[in-house]
Amino acid sequence: MSTLNRINRLQSMLREQRLDGFVATHPIDIFYLTGTMQSGFLVVPAAGEAVFYVRRSVARAAEESTSARVEPxxxxxxxxxxxxxxTPALAGACALAAAFDTLVVDGLERLKAALPQASWTNGASIVRTLRMAKDEAELSCIRRAAKLVDEALxxxxxxxxxxxxxxxLLAEIEYALRRRGHLGLMRVRAAGSELVTGIAASGAAVAKPSAFDGPAGGEGLHPAFSKGAGWSRIEPGEPILLDIGCNVDGYVIDQTRTAVIGELPADLLAAYEASETILRAIEERLRPGAICEELYELSLSLAAELGLAEHYMGFGPDAVKFVGHGIGLEIDEWPVLARGFRTALEPGMVLAIEPKFTYPGRGVVGIENTYVITPDGFEKLTISREGLWKLQPDMGLPL
Amino acid sequence: MSTLNRINRLQSMLREQRLDGFVATHPIDIFYLTGTMQSGFLVVPAAGEAVFYVRRSVARAAEESTSARVEPxxxxxxxxxxxxxxTPALAGACALAAAFDTLVVDGLERLKAALPQASWTNGASIVRTLRMAKDEAELSCIRRAAKLVDEALxxxxxxxxxxxxxxxLLAEIEYALRRRGHLGLMRVRAAGSELVTGIAASGAAVAKPSAFDGPAGGEGLHPAFSKGAGWSRIEPGEPILLDIGCNVDGYVIDQTRTAVIGELPADLLAAYEASETILRAIEERLRPGAICEELYELSLSLAAELGLAEHYMGFGPDAVKFVGHGIGLEIDEWPVLARGFRTALEPGMVLAIEPKFTYPGRGVVGIENTYVITPDGFEKLTISREGLWKLQPDMGLPL
Incomplete structure (x- = not known):
């Protein structure tokens, strides 16, 4: 793992922004930069050696860190x-950044008290930008995650x-994933948001909106986890949404397939086909230089042309305002295919793209693949068979 | 669910502390106070109606909230x-609290910009104190969680x-839990900390320390989730730690049993028995009025008397400094059986108590039960059979 290279890139960004250092506090950022997810503060100066000050376990951090020197x-x-x-450069007045999107308020207060010579600014965008393009080691984990999801399904x-x-159904999927080494959860950066493996849900239940910032919600098991799979029964003729990911060596994948036992009603089938049409249209423009926002706008106008605008990416006030999201160590990385994201795609960026249509009381249909941008275009990382999965009512096997 | 009662108790605490209101931002606190875990800000004034300003889903929050009025x-x-x-009381200069242990820095900055008339203080201790004593609805969930763990094992x-x-092994346990309705994760309040279901691990692997603030670590599957179960094989004669919990309707349970295929070495068997001795000694004093810190000190002196101080609650610098922790919606609630916690136990408090001994290179032995304090003493909530679980090498069945 080229964590030292990542530290060097971070240091260039710090120098460009005239910052003296970055203090990583978020376990995922620390892992990205050092290869270990033990707890503590990683101090990366604009130049010179990074030092990981470890709360626990020092022994384990020393064993695992591939870039930073470890100290208790x-x-x-x-x-x-x-x-x-x-780090003499940080001995006097200095400008430090930390990721304010993940650092809690009393954590920053403790840092301010401990290093009163420093002024602090929000470095969330630095680390999120740094993490956008994936290296080969990262892509290898994501590919293995894609394979696990395919095998589990x-x-x-x-x-x-x-x-x-x-x-x-979700328990069966998770059992297959977990035995193969799924780490047990998919990390979300957004504060207060959480995921396990995704959604296996159908019909009216999956069309229920949730707090989660995704196009499909799901009834969930209880208001204490009000999304994804619930207690509802999966019946013939209703769309079954299999929006499933897993976590392999830290990296997550995101894939959606739509299934049905028997046949879908004609309008839902047409909506499913529209989701594939939109995905193909985005794929046609998916290459370095494409502007994220424009891919989203393209999908919006296609949904409107197909007469499905009202159902696109959720229904009514619960619709979400994106069609794709960066993915890697966290499910909600940059860039985002949404308005306001003028980012041009670059090789190595990994995106989950998920056009979906929601029908309250009836279900959600759609498709989602995860892609990496290549110099010439893209490579599809998710490998499960596309198209509507039609299952036999008597045996449940994909046709 | 008596969420309105919880709001009323919070309001009394706010008035005692001369605060004008509490803005709940942590999903778990919002759920505790309203019965819904949709996203947004819950504004609880020192007197008057609580209003939950919901980001999403408004419809779902309105359906689920049992105390606060819901507005977009x-x-x-x-x-x-x-x-x-x-809430006219908050129109002018006012003193508001929010939980700074869970609110991220840029979240507080947004709140300050939105409500510039307010001054803000850390209300984490208010909400953590409020949540210490559980009501009957909460205990009922925890009892069901205890039953699920027993059935899954x-x-x-x-x-x-x-x-x-x-x-x-962990995949088998989780499969059994999940089909019975385990929500899929156990919530941890400490920022940056996470859990799925706990630890099923054995021998040298489980004695590896981890970043998690518990007496046993575990090798884990990868540095990206370096705790709990890993790829190691479970062999006869080594202690198998089954430190397992689950989440039922939001509430978690925590239980540890030690198992072995065949026989444990004599010193590890003695250490296991010492863990039961310590647990029994704590139980003898477990009643309203007992001081948390003193229960911890008692356990320390017993471990020393038994000649096991060096192995107690982890080994060397990775030992943890508590023997029990509050538990409810989160695994790390108040009070804590640790130095500095002068809290006197009260009826309704729920505690997981877990004396354990770590032998680097050999394993971890111990026991953990979850208890609720009653007017007369305690009730044990975990129900699995105590004592060392001796398994037959040929069939794996508990003797």
Missing amino acids: LGSLKTWKERVAAN AEAVPKLVPGMREIE | LGSLKTWKERVAAN AEAVPKLVPGMREIE
Whole structure:
């Protein structure tokens, strides 16, 4: 893993922005920069050696870190002196950044008290920008995650029988994923947001909106986790949304397929086909230089042309305002295919693109693939068979 | 659910502390106070109606909230006027609290910009204190969670065979839990900390320390989730730590049992028995009025008397400094059985108590139960059989 290269790139960005250092506090950012996810503060000066001050476990961080030198964090009362000794550039007045989108308020207060010589600014955009383009080590994890999802669906979906509860289907999928090494959760950067593996849900239940910032919600098991699979039974003729990911060695994948036991009603089938049409149209323009916002606008105008604007990406006030999202260590990385994102695509960026249509009381249909941008265009990372998955009511096997 | 009662208790605390209101931003706190976990800001004035300003889903929040009135959050630019209209006490200069242990820095900055008339203080201790004593509705969820863990172990442990990988055993346990309605994750309040279901791991692997603030770490599957079950194989004669929880309707349980295929070495068996001895000694004093810190000190002196101080609650610098923790919607609630916690126990408080001994290179042994404090003493909520679980090497069944 080229974590040292990542530290070097971060340092260039710090120098460009005339910052003296970055203090990484978010475990995912620390992992990206060092290869270890032990707890503590990673101090990256604009030039010179990065030092990871570890709360616990020091031994484990020392074993795992591939870029930063590891020291025990020890008492915050004496930390200032140790930082100054290790990194003289931070001994006096200095400008530091930390990711304010993930650092909690009392965490920043502790940092301010410990390093009173520093002024602090929000470095969230620095680290989010840094993490946009993936390197080969990262792509390799994402490819393995894509394979796990495909294998898990191949193992679990044949167990689906009419009347099975959503949570029973999801439990089968997760069981297949977990035995193959899914880390058990998919990380979301947005504060207060959480995911396990995604959605296996159908009919009216999956069309229920949720707090989660995605086009499909799901009834969920309880208001205490009000999204994804619930207690509802999966019945013939209703769309079954299989929006499933997993986490392999830290990296997540996101893939959606739509299934049905028997046949879909004609309008939902047409909407499913529209989601493939939109995905193909985005793929045609998916290459370095394409502007994120324009891909989203393209999808909006296609949905409108197809007469489906009202159902696109959720219904009414609960519709979401994007069609794709960066993905890597977290499910909600940059860039986003949404208004306001004027970012031009670059090789290495990984995007999940997910045109979907919501019909309240009836269900959600759509498709989602994860792609990496290549010098010439894109490579599709998700590998499961596309098209509507028509299942036999008597055996549950994909046709 | 008596969420209105919870709001009323919060309001009393606000008045005692001369605060004009509390703005709940943490989804778990919002759920506790309203019964819904949709996203947004819950404004609880020191007196009068609580209003939940919902980002999404407004429809779902309105359906689920049992205490607060629900309004769309809408634009933060006009939020000040709407707050002032709904809650005149907050129209002018006012003192508001929010939980700074969970609110991220840029979240507070947005709140400050939206409500410039307010001064802000850290209300984390208010909401953590409020949530310490559980009501009957909460205890009912925790009891069901305890039953799920017991059933899942009864289903999964007989599948254990020598040479099985830790993750395979954990996958069996999670499969049994998930089909029964485990929400899929156990919430941790500490920023940057996460859990799925706990630890099923054995021998040298489980004795590896981790960033997680618990007595046992675990090798984990990868540095990207370096705790709990890993790829190691479970072999006869080594202690198997089954530190398992689940989440039922928002509430988590925590239970540890130690198992072995065949026989434990004599010193590890003695250490296991010491963990039961310590647990029994704590139980003898577990009643209203007992001081948290003193229960911890008692456990420390017993571990020392038994000649096991060096192994107690982790090894060397990675040992943790508590023997029990509050538990409810989150795994790390108040009070904590640790130095500095002078809190006197009260009826309704729920505690997981977990004396454990770590032997680097060999394993972790111990026991953990979850208890609720009653007017006369305690009630044990975890129900699995105590004592060392001795498994037959040929069939994996508990003797």
